[in-house]
Amino acid sequence: MTTPATRNLVALLASAGTLHFLAPRSFDTIVPRNLPGGPRTWTYLSGVAELAVAAAVAAPRTRKAGALAAAGLFAAVFPANVKMAIDWRNRPALPRTVAYARLPLQLPLVLWALKVARDAE
Numbered sequence: 001m002t003t004p005a006t007r008n009l010v011a012l013l014a015s016a017g018t019l020h021f022l023a024p025r026s027f028d029t030i031v032p033r034n035l036p037g038g039p040r041t042w043t044y045l046s047g048v049a050e051l052a053v054a055a056a057v058a059a060p061r062t063r064k065a066g067a068l069a070a071a072g073l074f075a076a077v078f079p080a081n082v083k084m085a086i087d088w089r090n091r092p093a094l095p096r097t098v099a100y101a102r103l104p105l106q107l108p109l110v111l112w113a114l115k116v117a118r119d120a121e
Contacts, residue, residue, distance in 0.1 A: 006057060006067075006116050013054035013070060020047025030084040049073055057116060067117035074109040081106060 020027050024043045031039035053073055056066025081102040088099035 002060075003116075003119055005112065005119065006063065009067070009070060009112060009116050010054050010058045013050045013057065017047045017050030017054060020044065020050065029087070030080040032079050032083050046073075046077065060120075064117050064120035067113045067120060071110045071113035071117070074106055074113060078103075078106050 020043050024040060024047075027043040027046070028039035031042045035042055050073065053066055053069045056062040057070060059066070081099075085099045085103055088096050090096075091099070
């Protein structure tokens with residue numbers, strides 16, 4: 001049985017993954033500079049990862065592993081959110097608030113994915 005938490009996690013991951021290909025420039029700007037290669041490569045790789053994890057969470061046989069991968073993915077993108085918050089510190093109030101709000105949002109995302117993994121047992 002698929003729970004609303006599972007369906008919503010799949011939708012979030014699939015939407016975010018798709019956006020990496022539809023609007024890559026916005027993701028390119030938050031790729032940490034110390035990563036090797038170009039930002040667009042990392043944008044596409046992270047989009048593929050989100051789509052793959054969404055597919056894994058959607059399938060009952062791979063749901064637990066996919067949800068654990070989602071938790072790892074949410075933790076792994078935290079440096080990009082830190083970069084965004086630093087880069088946007090002088091922007092107008094609304095975009096700056098959005099950038100800062102992304103930082104504490106990572107923890108609930110990780111916990112959500114872990115809950116889906118537990119529910120899959």
